[in-house]
Each structure stands twice: as C-alpha cells, then as structure tokens.
Amino acid sequence: MDVKPTVAHSLPEVHRSVSVPNAGGFMRKLFAFLGPGYLVAVGYMDPGNWATSLAGGSAFGYTLLSVALVSSLMAILLQALCVRIGVASGRDLAQLCRERFPKAVAYPLWLLAEIAICATDLAELIGTAIALELLFGIPLLYGVLLTALDAFLILWLQNKGVRWLEALVFGLIALIVACFGVQIALSQPNWAEVLNGYIPAVSIVTNETQLYIAMGIIGATVMPHNLYLHTAVVQSRAWQADEASKREAIRYATIDSSVALTLALFINSAILILAASTFHTSGNTEVAEIGEAYHLMAPLLGSGLAATLFAVALLFCGINATVTATLAGQVVMEGFLRFRLPPVARRMLTRLVAIVPAVLVTWHYGSSGTAQLLVLSQVILSLQLPFAVIPLMLFAQDKGRLGALVAPRWQIIIGWACAALIVALNIKLLADVLLGD
Known part of the structure; x- marks a missing residue:
C-alpha cells in the first residue's frame, strides 16, 4: 500500500468542489x-444526547431545557469560530495543530482526538444497533456489524459529490424533525411548563443529581470531532481568495451552521420534552435505557405509533452521526499524520478504528448495559473536549494566521469563558469519578 507524506487539502475529494456565485441575491449565495x-449538526443529536436527555426529562421534567439551550448556544459560537478558522487559514484544525505545536504536543492531541472519535462512534453504533433491534428484531451485535456498511455509502456519495452527502444528511434530519413533531403532539406536553423550563433554575446548581445530568447534557452536546470536521468541510466551497470574499464566506457559512444547530436544539429539546411529558408525569422518573423508553412509550401514550417513530428517529440519528464521524476520522488522521491512503482503505480503516471496540463491548455487555456504555462514551468525550476547544481558541485569536479575519474580541471573550466552563465541569466530573460518586 502506497502511503505518501503530504500536506494535502482537507477532504481532498470534495475540496473547493462547490461553486459559489460571484453575483446574485442573498438567497442564491446562501x-x-x-x-x-448540517453535516456538523448531526453530531449534536446522536444517541449520547438521547441518553442524557431521556435521563434528564424523566427525572426532572422540563427543568433541564435551559441547559440544552445554553449548551446549544455555546456550540453555535464554537462552530462559528471553526468556520472562521477554516475559511481564513485554508487549513483544518488538525493541520493547524500539527503545524503550530511540537510533535510532543501534536501527537498526544492526535491520540486524544482518535479516542474521542472512537467514543463518539461507540455511542452512535450502539444507538443504531438498538434501533435496528427495536424495529426489525436484529440482535444487537449483528446490528453493530451492519453499521460498517456506512463506509461504502460515504464513499459512493462522495464520488457523486459532497452535495449528495449533504442532501442525504439534510433529508434524514427533516424526517427526524417530522418524527418528533408527531411524538410531541401525541404526548401533549404542558407548554407553559416547557417555556418555563428554558429559564435557568437555581436547583440545577444546588441539586447534585441535576448538576451531574446537566454536565452530561453539555458534554453530549459540544462534540470534539465536530470542531475538526467543520474546519475541513467548510472548505468544500470555492470562494474567491480576496478578503471581501472570505468575509462573505464566513458570514454565509456561519448562518448555515447556526440554523442547522438550531434544528439540533429543537430535536434535543424534543427528546427531553417527550421524556418529561411521557415518563416524568406518569411517575417513571428513572428511565435511562433507550430500549426501556421505547417499550414504555406505547402503553403510556396509548399509541404504538409514537414508539415506532421514536425508534425510526433513533435509526436516522445513528446513521447520520456515523457518517459524519467517519469523515471526522479522515480529517484527524490526514491532518495530524500527514499521509493519505486510497479512499476505500481510508474509509475502512477509520470505520474499523471505531467498530472493533464497539463489537467487543457489545459482545461483553449485551443489550442490558447500553445505558452504561452511552454514559461512558460521554465521560470520555467530556474529558477530551478541552484538548480540542483550547487549540481552537488559540487559532481563533491568532492574527499571524488569520490576519484581518481574526475573530472579534467579543467572540474571543465568550469563547474562552466557554472553554473555562468546560474545563471546570471536567474537573468536577473527574473528581466525582475518582471519589466514586
């Protein structure tokens, strides 16, 4: 196999492959x-988010909707900074880390990024396999193995053009939104309490259990691999090289990611609202397993349709998230290690890096331990997140690389505040783990 060192563009198969009109109105350029x-947004609605939202909604009703809102606003800002870095520098986050930091720092960052992608894929593969089991009765282990087929789906769609891949992801997101729209209508939530839930409550800080689940929601929302992926995939657009065109690209790409993440907020809120209106109000306050939620939903709502749509939405979320996690694996591997493999080999390698651990843990734990596996994946992601966010913030304020397109001061201040919050939550989480809480 021919492996050649290179400093290739991010995702070279689709780099600058989508033309950008030089003239036309706002909507045409947008x-x-x-x-x-939307490729990035699917990481914000993966099965790890489902687990935390189910636990929070069933235990505390609508109270933690404010946490979902705050974490989504945090994600919107961080992804906007990813857009700026990708457009202004022409490099992705992995490439910048390799170029700026010594090997003693860059290689550990690469290893941590790979671990985060494995943890992400673990949750996504398990979630997809659970959906296949609930809908079609396919055993969990076989379902995990079937998810390897998405590597070939990505390869086929990328060969047809990145727009086909984006269309698949957008279509599945639209179906997910429709599924939850029906489920919310069937569950008949108290809308006054829903709106009140978006106002932060003191109990989130004073109640240790609420605080722990709130930390889980934040950890499941801001995904490390998305920071690498977004800086790369935004470069699929062929904007002009002048400063004015780059500013325009940053503006339109930021609108794109902000709208997409708002949809992700709707879906995460819908999961929490569904859990609150279905389980919490009926006294089922300890629902964490996705399978348990599925089996309880039909008798509590008096309709099997809600449970079926719940599993269908989970399947679509899992497929979407595994597709983008595989792309993130490519970005991380090529950016940090500076080598390229043939497309088929690269797809299979990035998929095997994630699927082997998923098969092993599924074989060991079986369906009874899926909630614990999902929680474990979020703990790993939470611990890794600062090692992606801090480099992101360093590059966002780097005038040497971004020049006049460096991030505005207010974004830098709020971004560093987000980084500090993430680090503080991780210290708390690590302390809880070490103390056995």
Missing part, C-alpha cells in the same frame, strides 16, 4: 453555502 452545517 444556498451555495448550505450543507456543511
């Missing part, structure tokens, strides 16, 4: 940039 944000 349409050219729509797509990358």
